[in-house]
Amino acid sequence: MNHSLSQPSLRSHLRALWMITVLNWKHHWRYPLSAVSDVFQPLIWLAPVYFMGQAFSVNGKAEGFAGYAGTTDYMSYIIVGTALANFIMAVFWGMGFSLKWDMNGGVLEANWLSPLPRPLMLVGRTFSSIATTSITSLGMILVAKLLWGFNPIGDLWPALLTLLPLLIGLYGFGFAFAAVVMLMREANTLVDSGSFIIQILSGANFPVTVLPKWLLPVSLALPLTYGFDAVRGYLLKTPTLLPLQWELIILVAFMFVMIFVGLRTFYALERRVLQKGSIGQY
Amino acid sequence: MQSTQTLLTTALPALQPLSKSGFIAQVRAFAAVMWREWFHFVRYPTWIIAFIIWPILFPAVYILGAFSLAGPTGAGIDVFLKTAGTTNFLGYIVVGTTVWMWINTMLWNVGFALREEMMRGTLESNWMSPTSRFYFLIGTGPVHAATMVMFLICTIVEFKLIFNLDFNANLLSLLVVIITALPALYGMGFTFASVVISARESQNFVFLIRGIVMIFCGITYPLSVMPGWMQSIANWIPPTVMIRVGRAAALNHATIPELAPDLFLLLLHGAFWMLFGYLAFVMIERRARRKGSLGQY
Numbered sequence: 001m002n003h004s005l006s007q008p009s010l011r012s013h014l015r016a017l018w019m020i021t022v023l024n025w026k027h028h029w030r031y032p033l034s035a036v037s038d039v040f041q042p043l044i045w046l047a048p049v050y051f052m053g054q055a056f057s058v059n060g061k062a063e064g065f066a067g068y069a070g071t072t073d074y075m076s077y078i079i080v081g082t083a084l085a086n087f088i089m090a091v092f093w094g095m096g097f098s099l100k101w102d103m104n105g106g107v108l109e110a111n112w113l114s115p116l117p118r119p120l121m122l123v124g125r126t127f128s129s130i131a132t133t134s135i136t137s138l139g140m141i142l143v144a145k146l147l148w149g150f151n152p153i154g155d156l157w158p159a160l161l162t163l164l165p166l167l168i169g170l171y172g173f174g175f176a177f178a179a180v181v182m183l184m185r186e187a188n189t190l191v192d193s194g195s196f197i198i199q200i201l202s203g204a205n206f207p208v209t210v211l212p213k214w215l216l217p218v219s220l221a222l223p224l225t226y227g228f229d230a231v232r233g234y235l236l237k238t239p240t241l242l243p244l245q246w247e248l249i250i251l252v253a254f255m256f257v258m259i260f261v262g263l264r265t266f267y268a269l270e271r272r273v274l275q276k277g278s279i280g281q282y
Numbered sequence: 283m284q285s286t287q288t289l290l291t292t293a294l295p296a297l298q299p300l301s302k303s304g305f306i307a308q309v310r311a312f313a314a315v316m317w318r319e320w321f322h323f324v325r326y327p328t329w330i331i332a333f334i335i336w337p338i339l340f341p342a343v344y345i346l347g348a349f350s351l352a353g354p355t356g357a358g359i360d361v362f363l364k365t366a367g368t369t370n371f372l373g374y375i376v377v378g379t380t381v382w383m384w385i386n387t388m389l390w391n392v393g394f395a396l397r398e399e400m401m402r403g404t405l406e407s408n409w410m411s412p413t414s415r416f417y418f419l420i421g422t423g424p425v426h427a428a429t430m431v432m433f434l435i436c437t438i439v440e441f442k443l444i445f446n447l448d449f450n451a452n453l454l455s456l457l458v459v460i461i462t463a464l465p466a467l468y469g470m471g472f473t474f475a476s477v478v479i480s481a482r483e484s485q486n487f488v489f490l491i492r493g494i495v496m497i498f499c500g501i502t503y504p505l506s507v508m509p510g511w512m513q514s515i516a517n518w519i520p521p522t523v524m525i526r527v528g529r530a531a532a533l534n535h536a537t538i539p540e541l542a543p544d545l546f547l548l549l550l551h552g553a554f555w556m557l558f559g560y561l562a563f564v565m566i567e568r569r570a571r572r573k574g575s576l577g578q579y
Contacts, residue, residue, distance in 0.1 A: 037486050044493035049347060051503040052375075055365045056351035056358040064353025064361070074351065189328040193335050196343075205343050206350040 006115035016116050020124025028132045035132075039139040042082045043147070049078055049205065050148050068207040070239040075148045080232050081204040082144075083137040084163075087170060088204070088224070090133040092195035095174030098125050099182040119266055122178060126171045152235040159234035162248065165255040166227035172255065175262030179269035203228050208241070223254035303412040311413040315421030323429060337437035338444065341379040344502045345372060345445075366504040372447055373533045378501030380437055381525050384430050385467065385495050389488045392471035395422040396479045416563055419475055423468040431460070455531035455538050459524070462548045466520040469555025476562035479570075495521045520551040 029035055053074045056062055061072040069077055099122075102108035112118060144150055152159075181187040199205070201215070202224035211219055219225050226247040233240040233247075240247060323329060348371045352358040363369050396419060399405035409415050441447040474491065478484040495501070498508075498516040505513050505522070516522045527544045530536035538545070 033486050037489055040493075041489060044489070044496055047497040048344065048502045051500075051507050052344065052348060053351060054507040055503045056348070056361050058361055062351055062358065064356070064358025065351050067353035067355060067357065068350045189331055193331075193339060196339055200339070200342055200346070206347045210346050210350045 465552025472559030
């Protein structure tokens with residue numbers, strides 16, 4: 001009879017999930033300068049956007065901008081976009097490199113030998129990443145409000161509920177992306193330019209209707225575009241690309257598709273790694 | 283009984299260093315450092331992708347933002363004309379963001395030159411060679427400058443082709459601006475490289491410096507929209523002057539006599555930062571020798 005010494009159960013899996021989450025949470029705050037930098041980096045990127053907005057505004061009102069976005073409150077529009085873009089960056093840089101960092105650190109092989117479902121490692125990382133990114137985004141919004149003003153005139157709770165399928169879908173994509181990055185030797189250019197392109201196309205810093213006509217269909221094909229649009233629609237009462245109900249349906253569908261694609265890609269990677277025995281190489 | 287000193291002088295009368303570090307040898311070593319940097323740059327072909335993507339991608343965020351601020355009817359352009367003195371906001375942003383990208387890559391490449399060597403474990407052995415140690419640092423400058431000239435050419439070509447941007451450039455003035463800006467720019471880089479050599483979480487220093495440039499130097503807007511105290515600080519930062527003369531030469535066909543006061547100011551900045559960079563390096567080198575900390579990171 002072939003018995004394993006380990007006796008994995010739902011309880012032990014939950015305990016492991018908690019430990020993975022705590023590990024990543026601790027790892028994040030272990031470098032306080034980097035954590036503070038996470039709050040201030042988006043603000044630094046926002047400064048030229050703010051002053052540029054001033055160069056196009058009269059008495060703080062961007063009348064030209066209202067023609068595209070339906071609001072003269074340029075900075076509130078941008079701050080919402082930047083806060084959401086923080087999660088894109090967290091998925092691309094944090095989740096994307098997670099398996100590769102474990103590999104470089106020489107702990108991936110040992111971790112994979114533990115009697116755990118392997119996607120659990122990424123789920124734990126997702127929890128800590130959402131928590132830390134939410135805290136840094138909140139800090140960023142508070143400082144931005146003090147510096148430049150942030151005036152959400154809409155409803156907060158529907159906006160937060162809209163975030164749920166958006167974030168779950170985004171992190172589902174992160175599963176697949178982590179697997180791809182792990183297989184590549186040099187992924188910095190891919191990650192750097194990939195995250196930048198996604199931010200541009202999903203309208204983090206401007207209404208997507210500004211995009212050239214040949215690029216607009218690509219933007220409209222991205223579910224993230226509707227996520228940004230719906231959150232702004234609820235929070236700032238800006239006109240949306242589609243009726244809000246339709247945008248929510250797209251986001252929920254995106255969530256399920258991305259979880260499926262993320263897990264399938266992850267399992268495909270696991271199979272490939274088992275066949276090649278390459279988990280310890282990089 | 284003979285003293286130790288007498289023993290050494292009698293037993294080893296011809297004890298001299300094996301290396302003969304003359305002027306030619308120093309020049310050859312400097313060339314070797316530059317060649318190594320160039321070889322390292324072209325060794326990873328992803329730079330080609332970066333040179334194609336980034337000249338358009340980074341300014342695109344601000345350019346599309348500016349288009350949205352201008353509005354569908356162009357209502358915002360008149361306001362921009364009043365504050366910036368030009369309706370060519372596209373060119374205005376391209377020059378500012380290109381100077382920022384130059385500084386950003388300079389900080390990551392030149393600024394991290396010594397630290398990278400430290401991480402790789404080659405700094406200690408290189409510094410034991412009879413070559414001026416400062417060459418190991420300044421050798422990175424010319425190679426980075428050369429790659430950035432290639433980057434500039436890519437930027438001009440891409441914006442001409444994709445956005446049909448009218449540069450109205452005075453090429454001679456532009457060339458003089460670039461050459462004049464080099465000492466200030468790389469002097470800052472050498473200072474930075476010396477300071478961050480043993481810093482933990484050193485990437486945050488890059489974020490800080492490039493953040494200062496991004497906020498204060500008017501990469502996408504005229505300085506007049508900033509509060510007075512910020513304008514005072516901006517005028518002391520070399521990239522502000524670089525962006526100002528760069529815009530004048532690239533967009534307004536400014537001649538060299540028209541740019542002379544700012545060019546002179548850039549040269550002064552250059553002299554200061556080169557000297558400061560050298561002194562910072564000497565100080566760090568002395569400290570490293572005293573503490574024996576070159577092999578640690």
